Amino acid sequence: MLSLHSSKLYRPFLLIAICCSLVALLPLIIPGVLYVPSSIDFLTSGGYFSKHFLKGFFNTCLISLSVSSAACLFGTIQAFILARFRLAGKTFWSSIYLLPLVIPPYIHTLAWIRLDTILKTSNLEILNNLGMLLHPALYSLAGVIFILTIISVPLVTLIVYQGLVSIPVNQDNAALVFTSPIRVLRKIDLPLILPHLGAAFLIVFILSMNIFDVPDILRVHTIPAEVFMQLSAFYSESNAFSAALPSTFVAFAVTFIFQVLSPKMMTGRDLTGSNMNFTVSSTTANITGTSFLVMLLAVSTMIPLLTIAGSAALADNKVEVILSSSGQIGYSFILGGGVAATVTIVAIPFGYLLARFTLWKTILEPLILLFFIIPVALYSLSFLRVISWLPDNFLLSGSLPCIIGLTIHFLFVGVKILQAGFYNINEKNEEAAAFYPKAWFRVFGSILFPQLIPYLIFCFALIFIFVIGELSATLLLVPPGQETIAVKIYNLMHYGAYDQVMILCLLMSCIILILYLILNTVSKCLIISK
């Protein structure tokens, strides 16, 4: 950690972070004060102890815990294989493991539902039986956990991979003479990548806790659904706030535990820079590793994509469906790009302060976590009220409120990604730059920015994908006359036009995939030029 005044970046970044935090906090101050007493009423009236609420709370916690644990397990193994094994097609695997993230969660879910329908209606008895097994498993807690896990694994892999390549492989090489790769991972690498693993666990835990669409489609009751019910059945923002409180506390408790543990996790970290020498080169280990990657790719990407593609291929009026949705696709990309770029820029000062200064990590991390964990619909409604107090003007009539609202919500994810990026940059460079009379943005631009590029691009891509699939805040904040593709897909689902849904899902997946490949290529070019 840096001393408070050893960096030129400290003051400007702190100023930006404080200004952004105040803007984001504004909508929460008045409703926050108003809702706290009502949550006491909710408690005393037994709201927290109703069977329905407890079931939702239990499901939410179980989903979050199971998904984050399973994703960390599979993601860490995948990262270890990618970072340490001498695989055939190493470049291919390194590029492709992020693919499940390219498909938005609701499209993953719809693909598995479609597969279930295909199996059940198949003429082959074996497929029928498979469908009979899949159906109850899919529409259950296990189904939700399965889908959220396969989506989350690449996120964990990415973060853990960054940790693995930043530690030296000498110890691994020595240990491999005597023991197996898995034991090396467990005994040598794992203790050193605990901060990365912790950050990955936290992000996945909170993302799973907040997700609405996957459990909703699979008919599993969770706290986000309870919040919705309070808003849409009773128009009670205070009850919705009260319903969201326990899971918010859980999220804070988990974050607090990680904050307490993080100094211990940091002990023994040795950031000597990227080290890509492979350690595991035995044929058996490589075959096992490749098989694992193939299995993960099949379950998380190939099966959903092929199901969508197959269904879309059989559908009628493909061109008509695509053309009639061009406006929504265009707007989704504009909104997604705007929010992703804003989050990426705003997350830089936050990520820097969190990575470099313990004091600001303690203050700012809970704050941005609050923006992420508070139900996005609740925040958006409060945000709308703040906007309605302001005088009418051109900017507020457009997409700006939607961009700001979604930026505030997704800031936590962006900050965590960039925080991991700053962790991997040697802070001695900044200390050295402090002696030179250059402006702070020159120091940032010439020292930190080049090393941060892969993280910036990944942050942009990930937030873009999240925004493309977001629904609650988008519907509340989107300007009249505009519509995103997620809204259209949900409308078609309700209408029962599943063929059209599959066409649009395939189109969306392909477009995001192309974007991902472009960004991946750009990122690699920039790293090579560095």
Added chain:
Amino acid sequence: MLVSYRLLSVFFVLVILFSIPISGAANSNSVVVYTSVDQVFSEPILRKFEDETGIDVKAVYDVEAAKTVGLVNRLIAEKNRPRADVFWNSEIVRTLVLKDKGLLAPYRSTMQQGIPDQFIDPEGYWTGFACRARVIIFNTDLVENNQVPGSIFELTDPKWRGRVAMAFPLLGTAATHVGALYDKLGKDGAEQFILDMNANNVLIVSGNSVVRDVVAAGEVPLGLTDTDDVLVAIARGMPVDMVFPDQDGIGTFFIPNTVSLIKNAPNPANAKRLIDYLLDPDTERMLAESESGNIPVRPGPVNLPAVSTKIPSNAMQISYPNAAKNMEVADEFIKTTFSF
């Protein structure tokens, strides 16, 4: 490296600057409508209005299947500075909520002629048209036509135990239906029906379209849902059909679309033109002939898709405002009964 730094920075800034001005701002010849009617049904009508009048329609659609907090909450949050001119609701209770909260302005359309008084607010805050009905949906592979219950009360028969689906009775038209039963049967009668349904282990799902899907998938043979959900399923070849219940009893419950003018709407003149257009008999006919098969409130012949011979003659006679008031009482009872 400095070049890539600048390029990337320029990219981010350009993306933001490009996205911000995408605007839904109303110009002088536009109207902003918030609608909870399925986009596939409402959009063609709004486009036709645009073509005929030259008024630019900016719509915000709700998404029932996604269980979003919905447009009503958005309208409430925007109360100080409304952006909407017209609220076109696919049902009535949420409109009554908005009226109670003082968000609507009275407007008596010139196109109200022929609409029965039951569907017109005496104070002029809303007008009803183009109804959906609450029906019993059944899986034709699992239940013979002559075995299908003719009344919602038969769904409490032990032979259907665990074999009937319905949407959360706290939400949407399922909640309105319960409110109407309170009005029709009285508190004791309605609550007995709810208790009997719960005792018969009714499958509660998150929405009417889910009721349709679980019945079509054969998870349960029967369900209680809306006509439009069944009609789209029939049109897509799903093995389902429907019965208008209680033709020999209390009558089938009908839920009208409602249209209202928003108080302090930015474009009141255009809003009134759109309301007039929606209440036009031709619009009702378009909705009736669409896949949603809305049943016109005006008397007279109409061709509904797929169910032309099944339009019921016995409609449940209730007061919609009373049904809405009853829902507040019903909510607590339902929460207790179903442990919500």
